[in-house]
Amino acid sequence: MLAFLFALAITIPHTDATVGYAAIDLKSGRRISSNGNERFPMASVFKFPVALVALQRVDAGELKLDDAITIQPSQFSRGHSPLRDSAMGKPVSVTIRRLIELMVSESDNTAVDYFIRRFGGAAITSRIRALGGAGVRIDRPENDIAEAIQKHGIPAYIRDPRDTATPDGMASLLSAFARHKDGLSPASHDLLLQFMTNSHNPVRIGSSLPTGAVVTHKTGTMPGVFNDVGIITSADGKHHIAIAIFTKKASEQDEKLALRVVGQIAREVFDAFAPQQQMSIEQELHSSTPNMAAISVSNMRSKSSGTSISPFKKPSRFGFFGESRAETFTSGLPAFAMMKDSPFAARSTTFDSWVSSWANFRHSLSATAGSPPPAGPARFFPSERMPPPSTVTRAGRRRRFPLM
Numbered sequence: 001m002l003a004f005l006f007a008l009a010i011t012i013p014h015t016d017a018t019v020g021y022a023a024i025d026l027k028s029g030r031r032i033s034s035n036g037n038e039r040f041p042m043a044s045v046f047k048f049p050v051a052l053v054a055l056q057r058v059d060a061g062e063l064k065l066d067d068a069i070t071i072q073p074s075q076f077s078r079g080h081s082p083l084r085d086s087a088m089g090k091p092v093s094v095t096i097r098r099l100i101e102l103m104v105s106e107s108d109n110t111a112v113d114y115f116i117r118r119f120g121g122a123a124i125t126s127r128i129r130a131l132g133g134a135g136v137r138i139d140r141p142e143n144d145i146a147e148a149i150q151k152h153g154i155p156a157y158i159r160d161p162r163d164t165a166t167p168d169g170m171a172s173l174l175s176a177f178a179r180h181k182d183g184l185s186p187a188s189h190d191l192l193l194q195f196m197t198n199s200h201n202p203v204r205i206g207s208s209l210p211t212g213a214v215v216t217h218k219t220g221t222m223p224g225v226f227n228d229v230g231i232i233t234s235a236d237g238k239h240h241i242a243i244a245i246f247t248k249k250a251s252e253q254d255e256k257l258a259l260r261v262v263g264q265i266a267r268e269v270f271d272a273f274a275p276q277q278q279m280s281i282e283q284e285l286h287s288s289t290p291n292m293a294a295i296s297v298s299n300m301r302s303k304s305s306g307t308s309i310s311p312f313k314k315p316s317r318f319g320f321f322g323e324s325r326a327e328t329f330t331s332g333l334p335a336f337a338m339m340k341d342s343p344f345a346a347r348s349t350t351f352d353s354w355v356s357s358w359a360n361f362r363h364s365l366s367a368t369a370g371s372p373p374p375a376g377p378a379r380f381f382p383s384e385r386m387p388p389p390s391t392v393t394r395a396g397r398r399r400r401f402p403l404m
Contacts, residue, residue, distance in 0.1 A: 010032065010034065010265060010268050010269070010272075011264070011268065012261050012264055012265055013257060013260050013261055013264060015247075015257055015258070015261050016249065017224075017226075017247045017248060017249040017253055017258065017261070018035065018038070018040075018247065018248050018249065019034070019035065019245075019246070019247050019261060019265075020034060020035030020036065020038050020040055020166070020167040020245075020246045020247075021033070021034055021035075021036075021167050021243070021244060021245040021246070021265050021269075022034075022036045022166075022167035022168045022170070022171035022243070022244050023171060023241055023242065023243040023244075023269045023273070024171050024172070024174075024175045024241065024242045024243075025239070025240075025241055025273040026175060026178055026179065026231075026240040026241065026242060027238075027239065027240065028273075030273065031171075032269055032272065033167065033168055033171075034167075035167065036166060036167045036168035036171075037135070037166050037168055038166060038167075039135070039161055039164040039165070039166055040164055040165060040166070040167070040225070040227070040246035040247070040248050041157060041158060041160070041163060041164055041220075041222060041224075041225050041246075041248060042136075042138075042163055042164060042165050042170075042220050042227065042246075043220030043221055043222040043225045043227055044107045044109075044112075044142070044218065044219065044220045044221065044222075045165070045170070045218050045219065045220035045227050045228075045229050045246075046112075046136075046138050046163060046165075046220070047103045047104055047107060047112045047218055048104065048196070048218040048229065049124065049128045049133065049136060049138065049173065050103065050112055050115050050116060050119075050124060050138065051100050051103055051104045051115075051192055051195070052128070052131075052177065052182060052183075052184070052192060053115075053119060053123075053124045053127045053128065054096070054099075054100055054103075054115050054119075055100065055184055055188040055189075055191065055192055056127060056183050056184060056188075057119070058096065058188060059183075059184060059185045059188050063096050064096065065095065065096050065097035065100075066095050066096070066097065067095060067096045068093050068094070068095055069093070069094055069095070069096060069099065069114065070091050070092070070093050071083065071087070071091065071092050071093075071094065071110060071114065072091050073087070073089055073090065073091065075110065075113070075114065076110050077109035077110045077112075077113045077141065077142050077143040077146075078109070078142075078143055078146050079109045079142060079143075079146055080106075080107055080108065080109055081108050081109045081110040081111075082102065082106050082108055083099075083102055083108050083110045083111060084109075084110050097191075099111045099114060099115070100191075100192075100195065101195050103115070104192065104195040104196055104199065104218065105195045105196075105198050105199050105200055105201075106200055107200075107201060107218075107219070109142040109143065112141070112142055113141035113142055113143055116138065116140070116141045117141060121137075121138045121139040121140060122139075124138045125137045125138050125139075127183075128173060130183075131173060131176045131181070131182060131183060132172045132173060132175075132176045132181075133165075133169050133170065133172060133173035133176070134166075134168075134169045134172065135165055135166030135168060135169025135170075136165040136166075136169045136170060136173060137161070137162065137163065137164060137165070138163060139162035139163050140162060140163055145157070145163060145222070148160070149222065149223060154223045154224045154250055154251055154252070155250040155251075157222070157223070157224065158224055158225075158248050158249070158250050165244070165246070167244045167245070167246055170229050170244035170246075171229075171242050171243065171244045172242075174229060174230065174231055174242035174243070174244065175242040177189075177192075177231075177242075178231050178240055178242055193216060196216040196217060196218060196230065196231075197214065197215075197216045199216075199217060199218065201217060201218060201219040201228075202219055202221075203215075204217075204219055204226075204228035204245075204259060204262045204263065204266075205217055205228045205229075205230055205232065205243060205245065205262060205263070205266040206232075206266070207259060207262070207263035207266075208263035208264060208266060208267040209232065209266060209267060209270055210235070210267075210270070211235065212234070212235025212236075213232055213233065213234055213235055213270065214232070214233045214235075215230050215231070215232055215233075216230050216231045216233070217229060217230025217231070218230065220246075223251075223252055224248055224249045224250060224251060224252060224253060225246075225247065225248055225249075225253075226247045226253050226255060226258035226259075226262065227244075227245065227246045227247065227262075228245055228262055228266075229243065229244040229245065229246075230242075230243065231243070232266065232269075232270060234270075234274050238274075239270075239273060239274040241269060241270065241273050241274075243266060243269055245261075245262050245265050245266065247261060247262070
């Protein structure tokens, strides 16, 4: 009954797309759901459960992260695939670890198709449902889905029960992942967590969240489909919310409207589950003391470029804010987080303590933080092997399918 009352409180912009969402407050267990049992095409959202199963196979000894795999040109998938684009039509050798990273952080279609063909959709689905992901099913590689859309059209794709999930099922799977009940070793759990937090996926759930909130997520985009699922962590690290938002329509969606829908749902869910956190954030923003939470949100999200930047970002020789950068990153974690006295020096592998340690450490610096960042959106320069995030996310541009 409580979940029903919360669901009534959520309002979204008017849209002719069918919208379904489910959210779980990981501390209290409260749920919000609308169309929670309806099936929605996942699009590239399914790369999250595929990565989870791939890492289970690593833990079982069936694969090793440093195993080198050769991908032939005949195995390249259509749509978004940095791996294929970098191969220039030639065979390419890549490790299992890198394939998983490409699949999750870059939404690479060639990478996910390799794992689906190797494991089989039925086997992946069985393992996911064993973790509580009822309603989540994986059947075909991205390449086959794209061919089906091209042959039969968007309405047939929207009606097809294959490669779909219910919002309730996906939120439950995200909850199991966040609670470390995902069947993964601590090292594999942390690796997937890092890949999803480092994601170059478009900013959707995080587009309207308050300052300092961190989103660990995976997006999904196909003709008629605009999705995002993940875990929201408040700036103080005390609130964690598993959330799945799906939309579908039998024709192309207005992506600007779809973004408003996803962003508003995520914001209202956050406000319902963490109202006190929202008040404290607004108070911090109006205080005169430089605050690392305000700095970190500039690092994590530049609305003008559509770039999502997390506190676990890859190393950059340029850093943030040009010469007056506030933070320098290394090995996927802030450099200062690796200091001897940092809570990260002996961090726990649980999701809650990881993000809480980061938040507590960040706030401990607020009293001694240097000058605040300059006005305007943050400037971010990723490592040399990556194109700029604005190019990776392709925000605001017409995109080929299937994408992310």
